[in-house]
Amino acid sequence: MKQKLLIILLFTFLGNIYGQNNNDTPNSKDNKKIKIIWLPVLASNPANGFMFGVAPSSNWLIGPAETTSYSSALGTLIYTTKKQFLFFLKGSVYFKDNKSILMQDVRYFKTSQPTYGLGTGDGSNTLASDGFEYEDGNYSAGIDEAQMMKFNFFRLYETYFKRVNDKGFYLGLGYHLDIHSNIEDELLDQESDPQVITSHYAYSLKYGFNPEKYTLSGVSANALYDTRDNTVSPYKGMYGLVTLKVNPKWLGSSKSSSTLWTEYRTYFNLKKERPRNLLAVWAYGNFLLGGDLPYMDLPALGWDQFGRSGRAYPQGRFRGQSIVYTEAEWRFPLQREKERWGGVLFLNGTSATNKDADINMFENINTGYGLGVRFMLNEKSRTNICLDYGFGNNGAHGFYLSVNEVF
Template identity: 30%
Template sequence: MIRDTVYNPVNTYGQRDLIDIGRDVFNIRPSKVKVEEEKNVYFSFLPISSTVPGGGKALFTSTTAGFYLGNRSTTYISTINFTPYFNFRGRYGLPIRSNIWLKNNDWNIQGDTRVMVYPHYTWGLGGTNDNDDKMLIDYKYIRFYQSALKRIKPYFYAGVGYNLDYYVNIEGHDNSKLKDFTGYRFGTGDSKNSFSSGASLNLLYDSRNNSINPLPGCYANLIYRFNTRMLGSINHWQSLYVDMRKYVSLSNGGPKNVLAFWSYYWTTLSGGTPYLNLPSIGWDPYQRSGRGISQNRFRGDKLIYFESEYRRDITRNGLLGFVLFASINSVSEPDTKRFAYWNPAGGSGLRIKFNKNSGTNIGVDYGMSKGYSAVMVTLGEAF
């Protein structure tokens, strides 16, 4: 039997998290029947209030479940993330993402399902548009992505998937027309729908043992998507997404001291791609790119992205830590198809350990770029 070597250097002895602090505050003593370290399921929960695309406040809740479907010496930790939001005025989102590792890592099952009412700003195509040159659009959105990958050799997987995007009643505010604003003709009809349905071919290399809080290792993912009218898509169109990450430890044991690097390239491979399916900053599979840049700020036929982050513990017990990050991205120009403008961003953040056994942190990041800044609160690391 082929098996990955699942190296788990995390030693929770002497470590502290918010669960420990809660037990101390409320004088809760865990049962001695089953010690914490032997549990196979770990939950983390975070309620926050924040701004939503298009303006206004909304209540967000983020729940992450980390669990093992096999012996943790031979099986990676699986995760399910549920991050609903609503604002009592008809705007809501119900996204569920999953990354499941079956026993001995024989299969990796990935899922991304969303039902959303999602108003947001768009700046058109390319990288030359001014911050104030934007348009508010509104639509309902249904996403259903599922893929299954079989291990071919240690750490390397191949498989297939199905991808569905359904944008309902796309319309601009204040009598504005998306087609006129963008100069793009696919998926921009006023009060129209956009439906894309297609298969994908997936390749994955993953030597990380924990996707919630990655430790030294490598990650590479390739997704080739082919949408066809045979599966109900309104247009034939194709895309390619290539994602690469590397994590380097700067210490041997003790407090965390890690450099993390992330790069992805996302491109259309044919004409006819609907506007809202074009590569756009902040629309990578987990919507974590572009901290300090407004989501959708840059969109084009091609997008290239680089980010690096320094992660370090502040306290030896792992309860508190900090990060420093910087990124740069570019989208192709609509006329020349070349990367002509580069858009940098950067910032820093605080990390608070919520659950030491799953490695889940609460992240509070402040990011900024030209003409924009924002505070982001998340469960887990950005990448």
């Protein structure tokens, strides 16, 4: 999907925020208060029309700054001229002395989104573009364009971690609920001759899902390792997460399944006297271990906790039974002595599978690259306003506005 995104930043507004936070100190009582930054968002794209709303965010401390990481929360509240509503609230709460962590992800969308079949590479949409044999000798018409879908989506993820040693290692349990409802395949046409069968509809019928509604409900066991010096804009340290999720039918899932999520981040300082000059590396994999997942719940680009992966591509552009993503970003200051302004250069790659079209992992890799600028609102918490522009394969591109570093 071609994206035409216009974002208006009010720098006088940002300057006012900077003036309010500039005198904070690490031990200041003000740091324990929740300060909300309200970013205005104006945007348009073919899927949503004109969008307007707010993107609130906040960073705060629950315990002493010397022993407690900054908690963070990011939200979005958007309405579009196509009568779509988008709400999410995602956060990580670090309790006193980092003894425990609560991660949460709550979303409600009444929206539309294109899908492109499963897998990566030029053959990722082969099954739909060549058509389906829906009866003996009868084939559906091919689909070579983005397959737009309308749906309602509700997500509730809650994961609690408890520290088990003083070296940054945690164990945790979680509950995860995803509900897709009122699903409409806009290109699906079973009355035409030949019929037009979408990837979503064909997949749902083949694997036994109701193409109009499905639920994924499961519990997870988690292991976390986190030695980052700052959770919103790290200069050093490592982050690792392993999540084994089981989605039994008796807990409400449409069909039983199990998945594995693995994630790793690390940061390399490139200039000792300028800690902001660094190389950041991020990689994750999301794998279907057993059973079957609904189409829209299959591992997909841009569906990590904070929705930051895949700059250059729309959310969900690549989807499959399993997906692997990696990204490297060079972060550097733009001022000779001060840290207020910074820049980034990034490169990412995505590979996804499609067992129905014999597309295996790493057989095809779709890449994205781009650059961005950073404005640091608060030097103590390192809260950044981030504006990026990314380019991808086959003409994909887009602007991205966010608070805090991408990873």
